[in-house]
Amino acid sequence: MKINWFPGHMNKALRDISENLKKVDVVTYVLDARIPLSSVNPSLDRLTQNKPVLYVVNKIDMADEKKVKAFLPQFRSERSDYVLFNSTLLGKSEVILNKIKALAKEKIEKYAKKGVKASIRTMVVGIPNCGKSTLVNNLCKKAKTVTGDKAGVTKRGQWLFVGEGIEIYDTPGTLYPNIENQDVAKKLAYVGSVRDEILDFVELGEEFLQTLKKIYPAETANRYKAAQNLTEIAQLRKFVLSGGELDLERAGKSLIDDFRKGRIGKLTLD
Secondary structure, eight states, X not given: OOOOOOOHHHHHHHHHHHHHGGGOSEEEEEEETTSTTTTOOHHHHHHHTTSOEEEEEEOGGGSOHHHHHTTGGGGOBTTEEEEEOOTTSTTOOHHHHHHHHHHTHHHHHHHHHTXXXXXEEEEEEESTTSSHHHHHHHXXXXXXXXXXXXXXXXXXXXXXXXXXXXXXXXXXXXXXXXOOOHHHHHHHHHTTOSOGGGOOHHHHHHHHHHHHHHHOHHHHHHHHTTOOSHHHHHHHTTOBOTTSOBOXXXXXXXXXXXXXXXXXXXXXXX
């Protein structure tokens, strides 16, 4: 199974991002803490390379924080910073707004010398289902955008006023054409950044289980006992079709759903 998903609206979204970047002071780049490196989109990197960037490592409540922290130094430089975040917690957005202002310090000071308060604009970008829209709603302190636990909910960009002189441009989640690294593609599929309807959950579930056994053996054994493969998972959970055959697709989907819902533990796959 080769995983590649780049529908037409994503190509349109990348063009829209490119056009609106001219109006932006800081890019807020949302990463998924369960796959912090694999959720970096090369297409977005190329577009945003000339702008200050705040990396919001989201869903940290579901991730292996110790492992994530080992990756963090590469996200900080003179023109970039990061913050660990759980965007589902309301009222916790002040740290992000302060970091956006810090990255826009030059503009703020320039306007202050003229006796004017600068208006700061940021664009929120990231892969599908990384929690961008939930983060935007958190920053706005109310539901401004539609959210969901599947890829492709946000279809078009929109400007929103946060307050404190900050505006946000919320963008659709975007992948990139021709994902050559299939290890990365599988991780994107595991977290729900690829549309489920195009996936083979028997193959994906089997590969996920083998990966899990290697990097988190204790958590795997705690959740799935001595099961070594998808067939044994189906037996363990009594997933049987009407004719008595084991339902391997349901077993695969249940494995991936366990991971997405945090039932296995706090995991990071990169």
